[in-house]
Amino acid sequence: YNFSQTKAKGVLLTEHLPAAWQLRMPELPIELEPMQKQEISARLVRSSAEAKADEDCWIMLRGEFGEAGKPVLAFRITRSPGENYPKE
Secondary structure, three states: OOOOOOEEEEEEEEEEOOOOOOOOOOOOOOOEEEOOOOOOEOOOOOOOOOOOOOOOOOEEEEEEEEHHHOOOEEEEOOOOOOOOOOOO
């Protein structure tokens, strides 16, 4: 989304991925008119190894939009609810 009153132009970068994971997404410039949204498809390829309790499973994407800012999206991937959290 571009919530500003001016056009935003930039790129989306992968800031952080767990070791041995890949995120495949187009490396194209993004151009958004004011209040416009754009869907971007991506494919996450997770390591085939079983996740360990202390494994870093966070993905962070960052936009580079010059004066319009550097928005960040961060999320965690798990195979099942509660994975990698201590059981009480």
